[in-house]
Amino acid sequence: MEQITVLYPEELCLLSTVACVLGTVEMFSQAERFWTSQGRIPKYQLLVAGTSGKKEYVRNLVSIKTDAHIAEIRKTKLIIIPSALPPKDTEDNAVMTDWIAKQHKAGADIASMCSGAFILAATGILDGKNCSTHWTHADKFRQLYPNVNLQANQLITDENGIYTNGGAYSFLNLLIYLIQKYYDRETAIYCSKYLQIEIDRNTQSVFSIFSGQKQHGDEIVQQAQEFIESNVDTKIFIEDLSSKFAIGRRNFDRRFIKATGNTPIEYAQRVKIETAKKAFETTRKTVNEVMYEVGYNDVKAFREVFRKITGMAPLAYRAKYNNTL
Structure with a gap:
């Protein structure tokens, strides 16, 4: 034995x-x-x-x-x-x-x-x-x-x-x-x-609660994180974001990944989807309403990103975690 x-x-x-x-x-x-x-x-x-x-x-x-x-x-x-x-x-x-x-x-x-x-x-x-x-x-x-x-x-x-x-x-x-x-x-x-x-x-x-890593000491990246988090309802273009901080796109991506473990695009997606999750958990809003509130205007793209990050479709997530319905 x-x-x-x-x-x-x-x-x-x-x-x-x-x-x-x-x-x-x-x-x-x-x-x-x-x-x-x-x-x-x-x-x-x-x-x-x-x-x-x-x-x-x-x-x-x-x-x-x-x-x-x-x-x-x-x-x-x-x-x-x-x-x-x-x-x-x-x-x-x-x-x-x-x-x-x-x-x-x-x-x-x-x-x-x-x-x-x-x-x-x-x-x-x-x-x-x-x-x-x-x-x-x-x-x-x-x-x-x-x-x-x-x-x-x-x-x-x-x-x-x-x-x-x-x-x-x-x-x-x-x-x-x-x-x-x-x-x-x-x-x-x-x-x-x-x-x-x-x-x-x-x-x-599905159990994860996204909270961006900010204990990294890169002030520019932290400002970029705060901008992303303060503009959840806006479609963010990373080229515009890197220009805003006067950094080349490639260097900006490299610094962002080193500081947070995510690319800027991934970070923005996770911030938006975390906001969407909370809306599905606590309100009666439709998928379209939540989608627009987090800066998406393509329902297919929103569903794909939501499923990629949470492992569930938006409607399935709402059904599982919303007790107001």
Whole structure:
């Protein structure tokens, strides 16, 4: 029987860390129970491995008793890293990231949940690979790990045994995905039904709330951001915007991308669509009314951009999130 290890990074714990660990134990227990109930031999043993050996209470509320220290884990099929604080420069954290890297080199697959991506990225394993994390952490993640291809809209990324997922309780969707990978589709469907978790979700775009990155120190770019945000109802031409600040278009684009992670066009689209989302959530306005208010006059173009950013059509979004209708 092979082993799956759930990391419990004691010094970096949040309440969400505990939720991820307990959710993983529950989900894989159900998967193993279903698997063996079909007359098959046991497949995986799940262990929770700590990193410091200290008993720490999260928010003076809860503490997890681990099965082992990571140093005792010699070989594992899969390491699951829960949501956690970004690792600091401590001896325990260095031991933890070294252990993850060595296990991966020895053949272990790795999966990170939510902000656990910071721990995984600290090992260097994610360099050059795609990755997801909670959308609120995207700017900080890009600053700390510029060599990782952050895909903040993706719910799950899968790069040959390196798995990451988006924010908060979407870790349950990652677990369903992993159960399908490590058991089979039938077991994944059973777990999704038994624990009532939607199967085959693939985006967290609809949950994102766009807030432009402004902690970058480029005053011109910040002024451009403020102009875009103050003129949501206007169709903005980037050539005019770069001329307004007396910067060539190519240089303006380069500075804007470096500062915000978006091109000027992408930024303007996200600002407009965020305004449109709020209108659909809180008013009875039609698609056309909202479209005109955010500077579009082509309904097809508006729908395409809205779907690209949110993963949903405007009418579907309004139906899902507006409780005044």
